[in-house]
Amino acid sequence: FKNSFTRVILLAPMKIIIFATILAILYGQLQYVPSYECNTEAAMKKDMIGNPSFLAQILKTRRSAWYHPLYYEAVLKIRRNEKNWRRWRIIMNFTVVLLLYLTLTVQVLMNWEGLYIPTRQNIQHMFDIRKTSNKFKDFGTYLDYLRTVVMPSLSIKYWYNGDLAISDNIWKQKMGFTKDYSSRLMSYPRIRQQRVIADSCNVPTVMATKYSQCNAPMNWFNMDKKDYSLRWTHPEKAIFEPNSPWIFSNVYNTPIVTCGPKTGLCYLPGGYTMVLHYNLTDNLTILQKLFESEWLD
Structure with missing residues (x-):
C-alpha cells in the first residue's frame, strides 16, 4: 500500500467487517445460553440432551451423592454455575479479540503516512520544533528573528560582559576571527534551507474538516532536490553560480557538519545554501534580497 488513501479505502472496511463478524459470533454464543427460567421436566431433559457439560455435572453430582435423589435446588445450582462459566468464557474471548484489534490498529497507524505517530528516533526532533514554533507565530516574527538574533551573532564584536571579542589583528578582524578558538568561525557563514516535496503529506479523512494541509517530517526520500536557478543547471555544472541559493547542493558539495557536539542533534546534509x-x-x-526573491518562505 503506497497511498494512504488506498489504505483507508481497503483497510478500514476490512477491519470493520472482521470486527463485526467476531462480535456477531460472540453475540450468538451469548444467545445460545439457555434461559433457565423453565421449571418443567421437559426443559431439564432438553438441557441434558443438548448440553453435554450440564449432563456431566449432573452425573458427577449423582455419583457424589451415592445415587441419592437429586433435588431440584441442586439442579438449579448446576445451571447457574454453567451459565456463569459460559458468560465468563465469552467475556474473556471478547477481551482477547479486543486487545488483538487494538494492537493491529496501532500497528497500522504506526505505518500510515497520513497519521504521523512519533517514534523514539524523532521525539527529540519534535520537541525541538515545538520549542521554536512557540516563538514564531508568523513569517514576520521569523524574519525579525533572523535580523535581530542570527545575523548579529555572526558579526559579534563584544561579549556579554563588555570585553572585546574580536582579535587585535586587523586581518583576523576582517576574516571574523575571535580571540578564543571555541568561538572562531572556521569558514564563511552560510544560511541554508531544506524543502519538502509538495503533496508529500495527506491529511487524514477524519481530520480534513479541521486541517487543510499537513507537513510531513523531512527525510532523504521526500526532500526537494530540484534546481530553481535561472539556468536550471545541476550543482556539478554550476560554474558561474556555485553559491546560488536556488541550486540544490548535495552532501558532497556542502561542507556542513551534520551533528552538533553539545546538543547531539543531527541534520540531513544538502539543501539550498547562500x-x-x-x-x-x-x-x-x-x-x-533573499526575502524579496521569495527564497525565504
Whole structure:
C-alpha cells in the first residue's frame, strides 16, 4: 500500500467487517445460553440432551451423592454455575479479540503516512520544533528573528560582559576571527534551507474538516532536490553560480557538519545554501534580497 488513501479505502472496511463478524459470533454464543427460567421436566431433559457439560455435572453430582435423589435446588445450582462459566468464557474471548484489534490498529497507524505517530528516533526532533514554533507565530516574527538574533551573532564584536571579542589583528578582524578558538568561525557563514516535496503529506479523512494541509517530517526520500536557478543547471555544472541559493547542493558539495557536539542533534546534509559575509550590513542586505526573491518562505 503506497497511498494512504488506498489504505483507508481497503483497510478500514476490512477491519470493520472482521470486527463485526467476531462480535456477531460472540453475540450468538451469548444467545445460545439457555434461559433457565423453565421449571418443567421437559426443559431439564432438553438441557441434558443438548448440553453435554450440564449432563456431566449432573452425573458427577449423582455419583457424589451415592445415587441419592437429586433435588431440584441442586439442579438449579448446576445451571447457574454453567451459565456463569459460559458468560465468563465469552467475556474473556471478547477481551482477547479486543486487545488483538487494538494492537493491529496501532500497528497500522504506526505505518500510515497520513497519521504521523512519533517514534523514539524523532521525539527529540519534535520537541525541538515545538520549542521554536512557540516563538514564531508568523513569517514576520521569523524574519525579525533572523535580523535581530542570527545575523548579529555572526558579526559579534563584544561579549556579554563588555570585553572585546574580536582579535587585535586587523586581518583576523576582517576574516571574523575571535580571540578564543571555541568561538572562531572556521569558514564563511552560510544560511541554508531544506524543502519538502509538495503533496508529500495527506491529511487524514477524519481530520480534513479541521486541517487543510499537513507537513510531513523531512527525510532523504521526500526532500526537494530540484534546481530553481535561472539556468536550471545541476550543482556539478554550476560554474558561474556555485553559491546560488536556488541550486540544490548535495552532501558532497556542502561542507556542513551534520551533528552538533553539545546538543547531539543531527541534520540531513544538502539543501539550498547562500554564503554570507562577516559584516552585519552586508548580511542584512543579503537577507533582504533573499526575502524579496521569495527564497525565504
